[in-house]
Amino acid sequence: MDFLFSLIDFALARQVQVLEGLAQHTGYVVTVLVSAGLFAILTGVVTRRSQLAKELALSIASVFLTIPSLALFVVFIPLVGLGFAPSFIALFLYSLLPILRNTITGLDGIDPGVLESAKGMGFSPVQVLLKVELPLAWPIILAGIRVSSMLVVGIAAIATLVAGGGLGDFIKSGLARLPLPNSLESIWLGTLLCLVLALVIDLILQALRVATISKGIR
Amino acid sequence: MSETLIRLENVSKTYGSGAEPAVRNLTLEVQKGEVLVLVGPSGCGKSTTLRLINRLIEPTSGRIYLDGEDVTDGDPSELRRKIGYVIQQVGLFPHRTIAENIATVPKLLGWDKAKIEARIDEMLELVSMDPETYRDRYPKELSGGQAQRIGVARALAADPDVLLMDEPFGAIDPITRDRLQNEFLRLQQELKKTIVFVTHDIDEAIKMGNRIAILREGSEIAQLDTPEAILAHPADEFVESFLGSGAILKGLTLKKVRDIELHQVPTLSSPVMREQALETLRASDDQVALFLDANDKPTRWIDERALNRTSQPIEKSGRPVTVDLQPEDTLQDALTVMLQSSVGMAVVTDRKGKYLGCCTIESLAKLIMSDG
Numbered sequence: 300m301d302f303l304f305s306l307i308d309f310a311l312a313r314q315v316q317v318l319e320g321l322a323q324h325t326g327y328v329v330t331v332l333v334s335a336g337l338f339a340i341l342t343g344v345v346t347r348r349s350q351l352a353k354e355l356a357l358s359i360a361s362v363f364l365t366i367p368s369l370a371l372f373v374v375f376i377p378l379v380g381l382g383f384a385p386s387f388i389a390l391f392l393y394s395l396l397p398i399l400r401n402t403i404t405g406l407d408g409i410d411p412g413v414l415e416s417a418k419g420m421g422f423s424p425v426q427v428l429l430k431v432e433l434p435l436a437w438p439i440i441l442a443g444i445r446v447s448s449m450l451v452v453g454i455a456a457i458a459t460l461v462a463g464g465g466l467g468d469f470i471k472s473g474l475a476r477l478p479l480p481n482s483l484e485s486i487w488l489g490t491l492l493c494l495v496l497a498l499v500i501d502l503i504l505q506a507l508r509v510a511t512i513s514k515g516i517r
Numbered sequence: 518m519s520e521t522l523i524r525l526e527n528v529s530k531t532y533g534s535g536a537e538p539a540v541r542n543l544t545l546e547v548q549k550g551e552v553l554v555l556v557g558p559s560g561c562g563k564s565t566t567l568r569l570i571n572r573l574i575e576p577t578s579g580r581i582y583l584d585g586e587d588v589t590d591g592d593p594s595e596l597r598r599k600i601g602y603v604i605q606q607v608g609l610f611p612h613r614t615i616a617e618n619i620a621t622v623p624k625l626l627g628w629d630k631a632k633i634e635a636r637i638d639e640m641l642e643l644v645s646m647d648p649e650t651y652r653d654r655y656p657k658e659l660s661g662g663q664a665q666r667i668g669v670a671r672a673l674a675a676d677p678d679v680l681l682m683d684e685p686f687g688a689i690d691p692i693t694r695d696r697l698q699n700e701f702l703r704l705q706q707e708l709k710k711t712i713v714f715v716t717h718d719i720d721e722a723i724k725m726g727n728r729i730a731i732l733r734e735g736s737e738i739a740q741l742d743t744p745e746a747i748l749a750h751p752a753d754e755f756v757e758s759f760l761g762s763g764a765i766l767k768g769l770t771l772k773k774v775r776d777i778e779l780h781q782v783p784t785l786s787s788p789v790m791r792e793q794a795l796e797t798l799r800a801s802d803d804q805v806a807l808f809l810d811a812n813d814k815p816t817r818w819i820d821e822r823a824l825n826r827t828s829q830p831i832e833k834s835g836r837p838v839t840v841d842l843q844p845e846d847t848l849q850d851a852l853t854v855m856l857q858s859s860v861g862m863a864v865v866t867d868r869k870g871k872y873l874g875c876c877t878i879e880s881l882a883k884l885i886m887s888d889g
């Protein structure tokens with residue numbers, strides 16, 4: 300109980316840092332999901348007709364996920380320096396696989412009869428993609444985006460190690476000062492805020508799901 | 518006179534180099550307003566041939582003409598918007614409502630909103646589905662038969678002259694299929710579209726086609742003629758074996774009861790004088806007489822034994838007439854009724870149930886013989 304009060308005191312005394320950390324963390328999530336989402340969907344679309352291209356793209360995306368996260372944040376420092384850039388690149392690469400995998404699964408799973416009739420009625424190839432293929436694959440793509448969003452919220456905490464800011468700042472500074480006063484509070488604050496952020500983002504994506512998926516395929 | 522609407526000229530389709538062509542040098546004409554059925558064993562290239570017409574498959578060589586215009590080159594999407602297309606898997610868009618599905622081609626063609634809305638209702642009514650109920654439903658809420666009705670409505674929405682149908686009723690249960698086929702024939706009588714219909718089912722071909730093209734491998738035409746002519750004079754062994762042993766029986770579906778000469782059996786009506794009735798019966802070649810009620814409706818078969826059994830009134834003796842035929846029923850129906858009947862005859866009545874005569878095995882046999 301005492302710890303809870305001291306955690307609240309700790310947070311209230313650092314409102315500016317809390318807001319800053321949240322803003323940076325959310326910034327990572329939004330920029331990474333939008334860019335990686337677009338890139339992965341585009342890759343899925345471009346490779347959809349070729350089994351080989353699909354496998355290749357998936358293999359490459361899998362490799363990124365197997366690299367230890369700590370290393371992935373650090374390896375780009377010589378190229379882009381410290382701060383936002385190396386963190387963004389690492390998170391971008393991490394979040395590709397779930398979205399790409401689901402884009403490919405979603406596009407593969409479309410009933411061939413639906414595509415045949417779309418073509419047969421005179422949809423152009425671009426119209427087939429935009430009006431039939433993507434809307435039908437969208438529920439699965441969105442599920443992939445959700446998985447990636449959770450991944451990014453968690454791993455973005457490492458950005459602090461390359462001076463990228465975010466909620467990881469609280470965790471890092473707490474770890475560095477352990478077992479000094481307020482060090483545990485700092486670690487807990489960072490962790491709890493990540494959790495809350497993850498929940499809020501999940502709610503937003505859930506709302507997006509209801510808003511963007513036709514009742515006919517929900 | 519008939520007018521050619523679709524013409525395939527020396528069309529070939531080869532997949533890969535050196536492979537056997539799926540379609541080899543095919544020339545085929547489809548007349549305006551007819552239902553031409555392409556039928557053949559699986560792998561004969563009938564679906565490929567159909568898909569060449571709307572260029573879902575591009576020919577390796579040859580030309581395709583639609584209404585006199587060479588459509589082999591040019592934008593295939595634009596061509597397809599002018600041609601209705603119905604497939605076995607139906608392929609309704611699951612994320613769109615029934616109304617949106619039907620509106621697909623009109624939207625592509627840029628019709629204005631009010632015209633599209635009116636057309637949706639018209640199409641739903643055309644395929645006997647209530648617009649109020651179904652407009653805003655999604656395909657997943659439909660049965661297989663309903664889905665294919667919507668498939669047909671969607672294909673007809675922009676009022677194309679040509680309709681291509683690839684085994685449209687192939688995945689539907691036999692009872693619903695029969696109903697859809699009949700509805701479709703009724704629709705076609707009204708609409709007079711030019712239809713190319715692919716099936717592997719020779720019975721469906723005979724039922725639906727004005728003309729049938731029986732195809733063998735490489736989409737080579739083994740015989741192209743009316744169903745009657747093909748059944749009566751199969752061109753070669755391949756056609757004969759494809760028709761199967763029941764060709765004569767199949768031919769019966771094409772003829773109506775009104776085509777055969779009806780046989781008159783003695784009739785009795787109330788009040789019946791037993792003595793007189795027995796005399797009539799003995800004088801005729803038939804073993805039985807028909808008892809007609811006050812409206813001339815046949816109700817019972819009366820034979821000599823029934824007449825002799827005086828314990829029962831005549832109207833209650835003998836065997837009841839359970840099924841009767843009408844002149845527009847097919848001879849296949851007639852045969853079924855005859856085989857089930859206790860006296861080997863089928864009673865024919867007019868629409869109101871008034872007695873016209875009887876159908877006998879002999880008269881049926883005579884008709885089949887005369888076709889030779």
